[in-house]
Amino acid sequence: MTAPTLELDIDPVWGDTIDWEDLAASTAEATAVEVPQIAHASILVSVVLADDDEVHALNRQWRAKDKPTNVLSFPMIAPEELDDIDDRSPTMLGDIVLAHGVCMREASEKSVALANHATHLLVHGLLHLCGYDHETGETEAEAMEALETRILKRLGISDPYGETA
Template structure:
C-alpha cells in the first residue's frame, strides 16, 4: 500500500543545542514518520522550538502555563490534513533521557502522536480512546522498526 503524500515544512527555532535536534530530525526521516501516521495526503509544518516559545504557545492556545512536548494545530482533516506540529526541544530531550530512548525515537513517537491528533484522534476523551490511540501509535512505530514508547 502506498503511503499518503506529504508536503512538509520543517523549521527550527534558535536555541542552545539546536544542532543536536537537527541531527535527530533529517527531513527524510520526519517525512517517513509522518507519512506512516497519515490516512490521507497532508500539508504539515513541523517547528522545533525552545522552552519559552513552547510555554507561550501552550499558555495562549491551551491555557496551560508550561512547555509541553508537542502541540498540534489542525486546520483541516479533509480533503487533506493541514496542520502545524510544534515540538519543544528541551522537553523532548528531557523526556527521551528520562525514558532511556534515543532522541530520534522520541521525536518519531511525538510526530506520529501529533499527526494522529491532526486527524481527529484524541486520548483525553476517555480511557477507551486513549487505549485505542496508544495501540495505534505502537502499531505505526513498529512498522518502522521503532519499539513501543509505552514499554509494551
C-alpha cells in the first residue's frame, strides 16, 4: 500500500522513548487503506509535535480560541482536489500540530498510552486534512468517528469512543 509521507518536526518535550517516525508512517499507511484518495507517495503532510504554548498561539491566531488544544489541522488543498492527485509531483496535503501537555493529560485521563493517543490524534488530523469534519453535524461526526475507529483497529488500538478493538 502506498501512503503519504508524514514529515515530522519534534519538540524535545516529546522525548525519544517512542519512535515517532515509525508511528507516523504506520498511521499514514493505515489511514491510506481506509481513505484511498491519499494512497500516494507524492502526498506530503507536515506533522509538528509541539509544546502547549505553540499550539495555544496557533489556536488563538487561527481559531480565535485562547487555549491550547490537542490537535490542529491546516489543510493546503480542497477535499475535491484529492481525486486529481497523482504520483508525478509532490502535493502538500497540509499541516498537523499536536500539543504535548494536552496530549499527555488526555492520555492519562483516558488511561491509554501516549503513543496510542497521539496515533488517534494523527488519524483525526489526517481525516480533517481530507475534508472530514465532526463539527458540521451529528451524522458527519459519527461517520468520522467510525472511520477513525476502523483505522485505529488496523493498528491494534482500541476504539477511543468506547468500544474495544
